[in-house]
Amino acid sequence: MIKITFPDQKIREYPEGSTALEIAKSISEGLARNVISAKVNGEVWDATRPIKSDATLQLLTWDDKEAKSTMWHSSAHLMAEALEFFYPGIKFGIGPPVDNGFYYDVDLGGQSISSDDFKKIEDKMLELAKQGNKYVRTEVSKKEALDYFSKKGDEYKLDLINELEDGQITFYQQGNFTDLCKGPHIPDTSIIKAVKLTNIAGAYWRGDEKNKQLTRIYGITFPKKSQLDEYLVMIEEAKKRDHRKIGKEMEIFTFDDDVGPGLPLWLPNGAVLIEQLEKLAKRSEQNAGYMRVRTPHIAKESMYQTSGHLPYYEDSMYPPMVLEGEKYYLKAMNCPHHHKIFKELNPSYRDLPIRLAEYGTCYRYEQSGELFGLMRVRSLQMNDAHIYCTKEQFADEFRAVNEMYLNYFKIFNIEKYVMRFSTHEPKKLGVKYVNEPALWLETEDMVRKVLIDSKIPYVEVPDEGAFYGPKIDVQVWSAIGREFTLATNQVDFAVPARFGLEYRNSANQMETPICIHRAPLGTHERFIGFLIEHFAGNFPIWLAPKQVAILPISEKFNDYAKKVLQSLINSDIRGLVDLRDEKIGKKIRDAEIKKLPYMLIIGEKESNEGSVSVRKHGQGDVGSFSIAQFTQMIQDEINKQLNLN
RNA sequence: GCCGAUGUAGCUCAGUUGGCCAGAGCUACUGAUUUGUAAUCAGUGGGUCGGGGGUUCGAAUCCCUCCAUCGGCUCCA
Numbered sequence A: 001m002i003k004i005t006f007p008d009q010k011i012r013e014y015p016e017g018s019t020a021l022e023i024a025k026s027i028s029e030g031l032a033r034n035v036i037s038a039k040v041n042g043e044v045w046d047a048t049r050p051i052k053s054d055a056t057l058q059l060l061t062w063d064d065k066e067a068k069s070t071m072w073h074s075s076a077h078l079m080a081e082a083l084e085f086f087y088p089g090i091k092f093g094i095g096p097p098v099d100n101g102f103y104y105d106v107d108l109g110g111q112s113i114s115s116d117d118f119k120k121i122e123d124k125m126l127e128l129a130k131q132g133n134k135y136v137r138t139e140v141s142k143k144e145a146l147d148y149f150s151k152k153g154d155e156y157k158l159d160l161i162n163e164l165e166d167g168q169i170t171f172y173q174q175g176n177f178t179d180l181c182k183g184p185h186i187p188d189t190s191i192i193k194a195v196k197l198t199n200i201a202g203a204y205w206r207g208d209e210k211n212k213q214l215t216r217i218y219g220i221t222f223p224k225k226s227q228l229d230e231y232l233v234m235i236e237e238a239k240k241r242d243h244r245k246i247g248k249e250m251e252i253f254t255f256d257d258d259v260g261p262g263l264p265l266w267l268p269n270g271a272v273l274i275e276q277l278e279k280l281a282k283r284s285e286q287n288a289g290y291m292r293v294r295t296p297h298i299a300k301e302s303m304y305q306t307s308g309h310l311p312y313y314e315d316s317m318y319p320p321m322v323l324e325g326e327k328y329y330l331k332a333m334n335c336p337h338h339h340k341i342f343k344e345l346n347p348s349y350r351d352l353p354i355r356l357a358e359y360g361t362c363y364r365y366e367q368s369g370e371l372f373g374l375m376r377v378r379s380l381q382m383n384d385a386h387i388y389c390t391k392e393q394f395a396d397e398f399r400a401v402n403e404m405y406l407n408y409f410k411i412f413n414i415e416k417y418v419m420r421f422s423t424h425e426p427k428k429l430g431v432k433y434v435n436e437p438a439l440w441l442e443t444e445d446m447v448r449k450v451l452i453d454s455k456i457p458y459v460e461v462p463d464e465g466a467f468y469g470p471k472i473d474v475q476v477w478s479a480i481g482r483e484f485t486l487a488t489n490q491v492d493f494a495v496p497a498r499f500g501l502e503y504r505n506s507a508n509q510m511e512t513p514i515c516i517h518r519a520p521l522g523t524h525e526r527f528i529g530f531l532i533e534h535f536a537g538n539f540p541i542w543l544a545p546k547q548v549a550i551l552p553i554s555e556k557f558n559d560y561a562k563k564v565l566q567s568l569i570n571s572d573i574r575g576l577v578d579l580r581d582e583k584i585g586k587k588i589r590d591a592e593i594k595k596l597p598y599m600l601i602i603g604e605k606e607s608n609e610g611s612v613s614v615r616k617h618g619q620g621d622v623g624s625f626s627i628a629q630f631t632q633m634i635q636d637e638i639n640k641q642l643n644l645n
Numbered sequence B: 001g002c003c004g005a006u007g008u009a010g011c012u013c014a015g016u017u018g019g020c021c022a023g024a025g026c027u028a029c030u031g032a033u034u035u036g037u038a039a040u041c042a043g044u045g046g047g048u049c050g051g052g053g054g055u056u057c058g059a060a061u062c063c064c065u066c067c068a069u070c071g072g073c074u075c076c077a
Helices: A020-027 A029-034 A065-086 A115-130 A142-152 A155-162 A225-241 A243-249 A268-287 A301-307 A309-316 A335-345 A391-411 A437-453 A524-535 A555-570 A584-593 A604-609 A627-641
Strands: A002-005 A011-014 A037-040 A043-045 A055-060 A101-107 A136-140 A169-174 A177-180 A194-204 A213-222 A298-300 A321-323 A326-330 A354-363 A379-389 A418-422 A458-461 A471-477 A483-492 A514-519 A548-552 A575-577 A598-602 A611-616 A620-626
Touching: A011 A020, A020 A029, A020 A037, A020 A055, A037 A065, A043 A065, A055 A065, A065 A101, A065 A115, A065 A169, A065 A177, A065 A213, A115 A194, A136 A142, A142 A155, A142 A169, A142 A177, A155 A177, A194 A225, A213 A225, A225 A243, A243 A524, A268 A354, A268 A379, A268 A391, A268 A524, A298 A301, A301 A309, A301 A326, A301 A335, A335 A354, A335 A379, A335 A514, A379 A391, A379 A524, A391 A437, A391 A483, A391 A514, A418 A437, A437 A483, A483 A524, A548 A555, A548 A584, A555 A575, A555 A598, A555 A604, A555 A627, A584 A598, A598 A604, A604 A611, A604 A620, A611 A627, A620 A627
Parallel strands: A002 A055, A418 A458, A548 A575, A548 A598
Antiparallel strands: A002 A011, A037 A043, A037 A055, A101 A213, A136 A169, A169 A177, A194 A213, A298 A326, A321 A326, A354 A379, A379 A514, A418 A471, A471 A483, A483 A514, A598 A611, A611 A620
């Protein structure tokens, strides 16, 4: 007998070699039906794998994240079986679970596949699923594994096996399909009740663009048909929040073929959003002791040689303009310009820290396939600043920057984000990173310490640093689930020295400052793209391009409506009047669709009283107020949203 | 940049076994109506069918090519 410890710390005895599934059955048949996999001693296992000694056991059902992964991993195998049925000779790369489903990379040889073929593959998968074939795990020797896939002629699997150690190789087989796989898997295919292939795309073998491009087929499965329906509804809802759709509807931005790809035009409503964001940034930066600077959009090649950017990033900068024998580049970053300003200021230690801020306009020649609405563009304006400080000041400065982030997140009600702390990879010193091993370790420790001291949750990712130092990126997700870096906070211990930046210390010696690059509001482009999706276009009133729509009931009240508008403008409130010869219901409907936060309905009663009848977007009638009362109401709401009270 | 898909009026879309002057709704404009909390009625205007080339008696429709967008891959100072 073996002792099994359950999550509630209860211990029960079972025969040696019992499986999680059998144990579940001993508790209840219903539970057993829902078991997808199991966590044995903290490791996810097949629910059908015998447990041979004392262990802790957690049964995993669909509600557990790990169970979903198991399910989708098994689904990838099921799809592979269906694909092999339709496309004999097909070769398989990797087929893992992902956040929303799974994919399998395949090499179809000369055959082709398109989304038109999805239906037949889905049907085949469901047919195979109904057979309830068991996923059978076998341990094989390296030689057996190599023999099997040599016979099959699948060079991708051979490639994978060659990297594995003998004695640790397992196969899984269900129905007519056998795959190299470390598992775990669901007990049998009958758990898969709903199947949807979602997408088809190219993907390089092992993610290397020098390798052959395989066909990647994405799909998702569920244990209940209704869950698939819910998922499809969710996808539809997400599409409605897409910033490209709302940005067009609300006339925020546009792209034009003649202007060029990735070069957005900000329409008047978008320009208001930008102005409000800049107002917020300028105020918080002023309070935090920043000084504003302004720099040109281009610079000579020599500056980017000095900064060291050229060898790393020349390919993603617009090609240079040659004037009088000199090469000029459109700037892709603001730091070198700011470094030059620091040098000109010629500070002593008493002047530090020096914080230089600019909403700098940059141009980056992003690969054409990378462009994506406002989220990835070629012209961008960054909420940039560079803080020059001593080593002793670094922790306080870095902490203050993080606090500024968190304050912004409160204002924008951003709750779902991840701080990603990127460090260097020692093997790539001198290639991807400046060759200063001691400084890397020292600054990484400083950053880590600040994060821990400030109790900011973060994940550490090796080999993702900037070439000049470690950094923190703030990751957020777009409505359609794509992950983005919204903001960034970077340490630079290398470039100031390259520019010969120095300050005089208290002992009258010259020292090089540390530089912090920070952009809490990222770029206007990405930040506004994100905000559109975050708020689904229903901006908080302080940010809304138009805050109030004035809707006269008939032409007779147009003059009073114009008077109300003027009064709002005098109080710095952004409004519009709908003077069209339409019925009030139509004007309200249009204002609601345009997501205008407030509507003022104006008729005979209001014009006689000098009042306005207030309707709130998405809520309806909220009553009658004097113009002064309404103005105060709006201003109070704005102050509250910006934490200005 | 690579793989795949898509591109018809300002917007959303119909029109593909190739065949009258390419359609609808919304928007815009004009007129009637003077309206009380999510669509008043009528009329008018608007399209190089993404660009270029080809096949054909005839191309939005078939072929080639370029451009742009979308989904991924790679990249991201």
